[in-house]
Amino acid sequence: MPYELYYWPSNQGRGEFVRLALEDAAAEYIDIGRLSEAEGGGVPAILKLMNAPEIKTPPFAPPFLKAGELIVGQTANILMFIGAHHQLAPADEAGRLWTHQLQLSVTDFVKEIHDTHHPLGAAFYYEEQKAEAKRYSENFLKLRLPKSLTYFETVLTRNGGRHLVGSAITYIDLSLFQLVAGLRYAFPRAMARIEPSVPRLIALHDAVQVRPRIAAYLASPRRMEFDEKGVFRRYPELDE
Amino acid sequence: MPYELYYWPSNQGRGEFVRLALEDAAAEYIDIGRLSEAEGGGVPAILKLMNAPEIKTPPFAPPFLKAGELIVGQTANILMFIGAHHQLAPADEAGRLWTHQLQLSVTDFVKEIHDTHHPLGAAFYYEEQKAEAKRYSENFLKLRLPKSLTYFETVLTRNGGRHLVGSAITYIDLSLFQLVAGLRYAFPRAMARIEPSVPRLIALHDAVQVRPRIAAYLASPRRMEFDEKGVFRRYPELDE
Numbered sequence: 001m002p003y004e005l006y007y008w009p010s011n012q013g014r015g016e017f018v019r020l021a022l023e024d025a026a027a028e029y030i031d032i033g034r035l036s037e038a039e040g041g042g043v044p045a046i047l048k049l050m051n052a053p054e055i056k057t058p059p060f061a062p063p064f065l066k067a068g069e070l071i072v073g074q075t076a077n078i079l080m081f082i083g084a085h086h087q088l089a090p091a092d093e094a095g096r097l098w099t100h101q102l103q104l105s106v107t108d109f110v111k112e113i114h115d116t117h118h119p120l121g122a123a124f125y126y127e128e129q130k131a132e133a134k135r136y137s138e139n140f141l142k143l144r145l146p147k148s149l150t151y152f153e154t155v156l157t158r159n160g161g162r163h164l165v166g167s168a169i170t171y172i173d174l175s176l177f178q179l180v181a182g183l184r185y186a187f188p189r190a191m192a193r194i195e196p197s198v199p200r201l202i203a204l205h206d207a208v209q210v211r212p213r214i215a216a217y218l219a220s221p222r223r224m225e226f227d228e229k230g231v232f233r234r235y236p237e238l239d240e
Numbered sequence: 241m242p243y244e245l246y247y248w249p250s251n252q253g254r255g256e257f258v259r260l261a262l263e264d265a266a267a268e269y270i271d272i273g274r275l276s277e278a279e280g281g282g283v284p285a286i287l288k289l290m291n292a293p294e295i296k297t298p299p300f301a302p303p304f305l306k307a308g309e310l311i312v313g314q315t316a317n318i319l320m321f322i323g324a325h326h327q328l329a330p331a332d333e334a335g336r337l338w339t340h341q342l343q344l345s346v347t348d349f350v351k352e353i354h355d356t357h358h359p360l361g362a363a364f365y366y367e368e369q370k371a372e373a374k375r376y377s378e379n380f381l382k383l384r385l386p387k388s389l390t391y392f393e394t395v396l397t398r399n400g401g402r403h404l405v406g407s408a409i410t411y412i413d414l415s416l417f418q419l420v421a422g423l424r425y426a427f428p429r430a431m432a433r434i435e436p437s438v439p440r441l442i443a444l445h446d447a448v449q450v451r452p453r454i455a456a457y458l459a460s461p462r463r464m465e466f467d468e469k470g471v472f473r474r475y476p477e478l479d480e
Contacts, residue, residue, distance in 0.1 A: 074344040
């Protein structure tokens with residue numbers, strides 16, 4: 001039975017980290033949110049499952065993954081599940097916890113990236129919080145972005161330079177690819193400045209990008225484009 | 241060998257979720273950040289471990305827990321580790337993932353609570369972002385706070401009303417106690433309005449509070465007071 005991925009169909013969002021792992025694992029999955037409503041998909045299918053009173057483990061928000069009867073929510077938690085079942089994470093406890101810890105630092109970083117355009121939250125449009133976004137982004141580009149990228153570069157370096165964890169690909173490598181790709185889209189000027197200081201991270205991005213299944217996925221219609229509805233948004237006024 | 245907990249000594253912060261689990265488990269631990277520098281503790285001890293070049297798994301930020309040679313970072317990840325080793329979480333995969341998923345929703349919620357007073361981030365003092373904090377908090381109290389508390393009430397209800405997961409205490413129950421206690425401190429007016437609609441959550445808070453080890457901890461000097469340096473801050477102007 002294929003997995004069912006539930007995520008808003010309007011943009012890559014946090015669901016993309018899950019898609020990359022499923023694609024690299026060659027796991028069969030149905031992207032429910034991107035099916036038409038006539039096919040039983042779309043936003044109504046997501047809301048229906050979230051609000052079904054008979055479900056004892058209702059997720060707070062998408063993305064969530066249905067694996068038979070099991071419903072797993074929270075991006076990093078889904079990746080831990082996929083990692084365990086598709087050899088995309090170490091099997092031992094220490095390695096499993098460390099990979100997940102790195103993913104949770106990605107989660108925190110993704111929230112910061114989101115907040116560059118929405119520091120006051122999703123309740124207000126970007127246009128209603130542009131001045132605040134600018135203040136937030138200045139500090140983000142000056143301090144937080146270099147700090148996070150340098151952190152992952154350090155982890156890569158201490159692990160030999162090719163992978164974040166162990167000697168093979170794990171889901172955290174795939175997530176770092178997405179981070180670099182998204183940051184290049186959103187902040188091309190800032191990334192041009194920072195990239196020379198994190199060469200191993202860039203090399204990891206490049207290596208993931210040409211993995212056969214990832215390359216096939218990126219060239220397929222299953223991969224949505226970056227745009228100004230997702231986490232990574234290109235607002236040139238914030239990238240200065 | 242006792243665990244070593246590394247967290248900033250200035251306030252409860254995210255470390256408190258870890259302390260509550262360690263205390264309820266009667267696990268031996270040393271709260272390194274709260275030791276004096278002469279005893280090898282304090283902020284220098286935290287920074288020393290974070291910056292030690294020989295550590296292959298450096299945490300991005302406190303809290304982190306040292307268990308022998310293992311270093312586990314990220315609050316929810318630490319709790320998953322403690323849950324597995326001290327019977328504070330189900331042992332089966334589905335139960336383990338579900339408990340952790342709930343904890344990650346707590347992590348997201350704690351970040352929102354933090355952002356009520358610091359929407360533009362920790363780079364600016366509260367006094368430098370009071371207007372933004374007010375805008376953020378209005379939406380938080382009107383929509384986000386009820387949504388999150390109602391979510392946990394629903395999970396409790398569907399699980400029989402006494403525990404979030406299974407039929408015994410888990411770390412997520414302890415974290416929900418801390419959430420309610422902190423929210424009561426920070427937003428007494430808003431909580432007075434909302435509490436009647438989440439009776440099971442309040443009953444859970446009350447039940448955790450009188451667990452013998454938790455009660456002993458709360459009465460001890462190991463428990464710091466809530467104050468205006470932590471996640472939960474009482475700024476009356478935000479609680480309207």
